[in-house]
Amino acid sequence: DAMVIQNPRYQVTQFGKPVTLSCSQTLNHNVMYWYQQKSSQAPKLLFHYYDKDFNNEADTPDNFQSRRPNTSFCFLDIRSPGLGDAAMYLCATSRDQTAGPYNEQFFGPGTRLTVL
Amino acid sequence: GDSVTQMEGPVTLSEEAFLTINCTYTATGYPSLFWYVQYPGEGLQLLLKATKADDKGSNKGFEATYRKETTSFHLEKGSVQVSDSAVYFCALSGGSNYKLTFGKGTLLTVNP
Numbered sequence: 414d415a416m417v418i419q420n421p422r423y424q425v426t427q428f429g430k431p432v433t434l435s436c437s438q439t440l441n442h443n444v445m446y447w448y449q450q451k452s453s454q455a456p457k458l459l460f461h462y463y464d465k466d467f468n469n470e471a472d473t474p475d476n477f478q479s480r481r482p483n484t485s486f487c488f489l490d491i492r493s494p495g496l497g498d499a500a501m502y503l504c505a506t507s508r509d510q511t512a513g514p515y516n517e518q519f520f521g522p523g524t525r526l527t528v529l
Numbered sequence: 530g531d532s533v534t535q536m537e538g539p540v541t542l543s544e545e546a547f548l549t550i551n552c553t554y555t556a557t558g559y560p561s562l563f564w565y566v567q568y569p570g571e572g573l574q575l576l577l578k579a580t581k582a583d584d585k586g587s588n589k590g591f592e593a594t595y596r597k598e599t600t601s602f603h604l605e606k607g608s609v610q611v612s613d614s615a616v617y618f619c620a621l622s623g624g625s626n627y628k629l630t631f632g633k634g635t636l637l638t639v640n641p
Contacts, residue, residue, distance in 0.1 A: 417572075419572075453634070453636075454633070454634070455618060455631035455632065455633050455634050456573070456631060458628060458629075461628075503572050503573065505573075517561075517563065517575060517578060517622075518575075518629055519575070520565075520572040520573040520574070521572050522571055522572045523570075523571065523572045525570070
């Protein structure tokens with residue numbers, strides 16, 4: 414089945430130690446997104462890629478970076494995790510909007526990040 | 530800007546009860562509307578969608594109708610099950626960007 418895969422499902426890191434989360438997709442979608450979701454809150458968009466074009470949200474801290482080496486993979490790098498960065502990180506994909514009138518996003522299962 | 534307002538939770542129901550979760554939106558143009566469901570510890574799954582006025586989305590016994598005149602997209606199910614316990618997010622997508630605007634989510638707990 415075509416899907417969005419996130420690894421690892423659970424990640425523990427130490428305060429200030431860089432960490433990378435990965436996302437892959439078999440849907441061949443142009444657009445990939447990274448969201449941060451804290452407990453009992455809606456997902457908050459950090460940034461997205463349209464193909465290789467990177468789009469950062471205005472309020473995303475510089476501590477968060479992303480890479481998309483090819484269509485299938487996208488990485489979230491947290492350069493110096495703080496305690497406030499502990500959250501669920503969700504990856505999502507969608508088709509080129511010109512392919513249809515709506516923007517249905519397909520989500521991965523998420524990576525739960527713990528910062529010690 | 531675009532916004533989504535959904536019913537505050539938590540909502541607690543007994544099995545086989547009727548469910549309504551209210552959702553209203555503010556958007557320019559003609560957005561597409563979605564309900565996503567999130568089970569504990571999981572990512573979001575698309576539950577249903579509607580792309581134009583008067584469209585009815587349905588899936589797994591859940592329904593929602595796109596009402597342009599009241600800018601609403603209320604989620605309903607006639608008979609909930611324990612397995613429906615989850616957080617439900619109403620969302621919209623519109624305009625020229627690719628972003629989803631989410632409501633705050635409604636936690637539903639169904640007791641046997």
